[in-house]
Amino acid sequence: MRACGRAGDPRRSLACPGRVTPSEEEAHGRVEFRALCTLLRVVEAVVFDIGETIVKDDRGWASWADWLGVPRHTLSALVGAVVAQGRDNADAIRMLRPGIDLAAEARAKEAAGFGERLDESDLYSDAGPALQALRAAGLGVFLAGNQTARAGDLLRAMDLSVDAVATSGEWGVAKPDPAFFVRVAELAGMPPERTVYVGDHPANDCVPAAAAGFRTVHLRRGPLGYLWADGADAAVADWHIGSLAELPDLLGRQDAPRVC
Numbered sequence: 498m499r500a501c502g503r504a505g506d507p508r509r510s511l512a513c514p515g516r517v518t519p520s521e522e523e524a525h526g527r528v529e530f531r532a533l534c535t536l537l538r539v540v541e542a543v544v545f546d547i548g549e550t551i552v553k554d555d556r557g558w559a560s561w562a563d564w565l566g567v568p569r570h571t572l573s574a575l576v577g578a579v580v581a582q583g584r585d586n587a588d589a590i591r592m593l594r595p596g597i598d599l600a601a602e603a604r605a606k607e608a609a610g611f612g613e614r615l616d617e618s619d620l621y622s623d624a625g626p627a628l629q630a631l632r633a634a635g636l637g638v639f640l641a642g643n644q645t646a647r648a649g650d651l652l653r654a655m656d657l658s659v660d661a662v663a664t665s666g667e668w669g670v671a672k673p674d675p676a677f678f679v680r681v682a683e684l685a686g687m688p689p690e691r692t693v694y695v696g697d698h699p700a701n702d703c704v705p706a707a708a709a710g711f712r713t714v715h716l717r718r719g720p721l722g723y724l725w726a727d728g729a730d731a732a733v734a735d736w737h738i739g740s741l742a743e744l745p746d747l748l749g750r751q752d753a754p755r756v757c
């Protein structure tokens with residue numbers, strides 16, 4: 498759909514031979530048309546949280562359970578319990594080893610060959626196809642989540658269909674800090690209102706991203722995605738999905754009309 502006039506139209510613009518100078522009524526209609534375009538064609542980039550959105554957290558927590566010598570289910574259940582209490586998930590480890598120096602323990606774990614690992618087997622099965630489909634639709638695709646700097650390196654080493662990867666460890670700021678989402682907008686290179694942030698954690702993903710002006714998708718998966726799916730924080734999301742496979746149809750439509 499185009500708003501240009503016919504050749505020979507006396508209102509044709511000298512600055513743009515393909516354009517006409519609109520009447521006041523037409524100008525008003527064009528403003529409305531642009532607003533419609535903005536609504537229809539609002540999404541230009543998609544930024545994904547990483548843990549339990551793109552990557553399963555199984556390996557990391559299993560590794561800690563093995564290192565600490567406790568059943569994996571015990572640590573996983575404790576992680577869920579402390580997070581549901583509004584506490585740091587690392588408190589689960591502190592409960593098992595009161596007084597533990599987590600940074601020193603992580604270094605010892607790494608030195609012993611049980612450090613942080615990530616490869617394609619850690620990806621959710623719908624992640625790769627969704628990333629590819631969104632990029633094929635012309636959207637910018639990025640990963641940005643609360644992860645270590647090493648996780649960023651490991652993700653970049655995979656053959657993922659993304660424009661860029663960034664982590665809180667690299668930026669020195671973590672969700673839900675608003676400064677994290679300032680960095681997300683810089684990463685995407687788009688105004689927040691044209692960017693969607695996708696995540697499983699309503700309080701860390703949906704709420705601060707929406708407050709920063711992003712469109713948001715809540716992904717109902719992972720322990721927190723299920724636990725808080727029906728809460729007030731998840732309710733702020735623009736869209737609610739159960740699989741990344743839903744995103745290409747939801748966000749990939751690029752057929753909205755442009756004005757002349």
Ligand SMILES: [Mg+2]
Pocket residue numbers: 546547548549550696697698
């Ligand atoms: Mg997450």
